[in-house]
Amino acid sequence: MPVDSTSPSRPAISVIIPTHHRAEKLARAIRSVTEQTLDAVEIVVCADEGSAETRRAAADSLRPQDVFLSRPGMRGPAESRNLGMRLARGRWLCFLDDDDSMEADFLASALPHLEASPDSVVFTDYTVLQETEDGTPAAGEGARKEKSLARKAVRFLNVMNFIPISCLFFPRTLRDEVAFDPGLRSHEDWDFILQLLHRAPFQHAPVTGTNYHRVYGDSRNRMTRQERMSDFISIYRRNPVADEDLRKRREELITRMGVEIAARFL
Known part of the structure; x- marks a missing residue:
């Protein structure tokens, strides 16, 4: 049955944002979701040892229907994402890293693909945006590059991950069967995706809307x-x-x- 995207009691999509001491970037991530053209969206922010700045960013940016939770101690993004899944009420769940963002029409464009494959995991394309050290957009060739996953064979996820976690939507009915592993030092998103791969078919949606913000010379995997x-x-x-x-x-x-x-x- 198609989701009633106007229903206040059941959001169509929950966006889960784990965060740790990046208040300015968190505010940008939240703003990119609150400005979505799709109304039936909730945000679940789980802060790992949330600072006063993080709390202010959440208080200033989140709406009454959204959720903010700050946990003591350094528990890592895996546990934050797991907790966010448990709190999410949407028919479909997705993740957004606190230093990334979404284009305003991304979720509205993705929703028809989710409704067409309600029992599938749906993955989309994305854009890499280069930034300067102070967080302003970089200029010139290569500063913005779209990445299509249309030709990627899903079976090769068994060898190496190619789906960024923020490009993935999955039905809420699967949330109790999967979890991020806090014991992994890296690639916990890949391990999570493989858990989904064992439980549901994967479908590519030709939609681009997640922005991965990158600083020149910086790498997330050190x-x-x-x-x-x-x-x-x-x-x-x-x-x-x-x-x-x-x-x-x-x-x-x-x-x-x-x-x-x-x-x-x-």
Whole structure:
């Protein structure tokens, strides 16, 4: 049954934003959701050791129908996302990192695709926006680049993740079957996506609306190659595959990271 996008009691989409001590960027992320052309949207912000600045940003930006929760201690984004899922009321759930944003028509454009595949996980395209150190948009060629996932084969998620977590929508009915693993040092979003892959079909929607803000020369993943390799092997072992081609691709990737391991162990 199509979602009643005007119903105040059941939002169509819940946007879950984990955050930690980035008040200005959080305010931008929240604003990009409150300015959506789709009305039936709620925001769930889960702050990890929320500062006074984070609290003010949330108080100034969130609406009465939204949720803000600040937890003591450094528990990490995995637990924040898990808690956000439990609090979310929307028919479909999605995530937005606190330093990213959405175009105003993104959720309205995505909703028809969600309604057309109500039991599927839907993933969209995205845009990379380069910024200067002070957070202003960079100028020149390459400062804005759209990334299409239309030709990506879903089966290769078993080798390496290619879907940013903020490009993913999944039905609320799956939320009690999946969780982010706080024990992973990285790639917990990939592990989460693989959990969804085992439970529902994936559908690509030709919609672009998530903006990934990047500072020149900055990288979100500062782990060593060995640390990344360890997490890759851990994820491989908890998500075994029978397909020999996928096993070989896993073996080749781990080998490029500097370790030789037989495909049968992956």
